[in-house]
Amino acid sequence: MGLFSNLSFLKRSQAGEQPQPATLAVEVPPAPLEAAAEPVAESPAPAAPEPASNSEVRAQAEALVRRVVQELPDFMTVAIVDGASGLILAGQWAGHSGGAVEVAAANAEMVKQTRLAIEVLQLGPEEILEDILITLRRQLHLLRVLPTQNWLLYLAVRTQDTNLALARAVLRNMTL
Amino acid sequence: MAYSASTPAGQAVQNIINDLPGLMAVAIVDISSGMSLASHSNSGINPETAAAYNTEVVKQKLKAMNALKLQGETIDDILITLTNQLHLIKLVADSKKFIYLVVNSRDTNLAIAREVLRAQNELLSA
Numbered sequence: 488m489g490l491f492s493n494l495s496f497l498k499r500s501q502a503g504e505q506p507q508p509a510t511l512a513v514e515v516p517p518a519p520l521e522a523a524a525e526p527v528a529e530s531p532a533p534a535a536p537e538p539a540s541n542s543e544v545r546a547q548a549e550a551l552v553r554r555v556v557q558e559l560p561d562f563m564t565v566a567i568v569d570g571a572s573g574l575i576l577a578g579q580w581a582g583h584s585g586g587a588v589e590v591a592a593a594n595a596e597m598v599k600q601t602r603l604a605i606e607v608l609q610l611g612p613e614e615i616l617e618d619i620l621i622t623l624r625r626q627l628h629l630l631r632v633l634p635t636q637n638w639l640l641y642l643a644v645r646t647q648d649t650n651l652a653l654a655r656a657v658l659r660n661m662t663l
Numbered sequence: 664m665a666y667s668a669s670t671p672a673g674q675a676v677q678n679i680i681n682d683l684p685g686l687m688a689v690a691i692v693d694i695s696s697g698m699s700l701a702s703h704s705n706s707g708i709n710p711e712t713a714a715a716y717n718t719e720v721v722k723q724k725l726k727a728m729n730a731l732k733l734q735g736e737t738i739d740d741i742l743i744t745l746t747n748q749l750h751l752i753k754l755v756a757d758s759k760k761f762i763y764l765v766v767n768s769r770d771t772n773l774a775i776a777r778e779v780l781r782a783q784n785e786l787l788s789a
Contacts, residue, residue: 590731593724594723596726597720605745608712609707617744617746624739625736
């Protein structure tokens, strides 16, 4: 288990790839973390230090992740994803973590597609996207939209550990 | 009525309407083309349009699953919760089609909606 922000390739993602549209990030073929980290060693690290506001945002995101972890100690993955870029701002996972960046980008893209569908269907201004639940055979993936920052709170749990009502109740209480 | 009850997809739509007369919209969608095989709407929602857009939602999630390299896991369903509506996407056993259902969350709860869609699984995977 480790904080996403401690990984060097994520720092590169945030500093260097931010202007890229999320759709580009989605096209990256799934690769193990080691492979994703490789280009960092070859390309020169960005010289300018991160702006203070950026680290503040990440501290906020990390605090939120810690609160979710506290309430749901049996989690598999908890992550805060920037809805616009699809980049991970903070996250923790238990055990296997391969492909986390691709998953985050794909999830952000999925929320975008859902929003687009809602818009095209003209459901009216009172219908706002609250969350998206994906039920797998043995896992629940829950994506909750935090409207104030356009952040996505992504939670993956095993159905044997946590039920949907519980996971939802915890995420519903998570606001900054 | 955008379906013929003589096809499995049309029959499934008919069964769902019978079970949930208050539903807002329903469609059986082919994932590879994004087009619906059968659909019905009791509201302003155009199920054909919804089918096309939701196909992309499903494809994005399949991509995310692929990135996670989950072994032996398949997507059962995707639920989109809006302020007053539930949008439920239920993948059919062979993962080539999905059932798209929109209900008002005041009329139908998730457990009922899921059960109704689950009952059509066999009919559609045939």
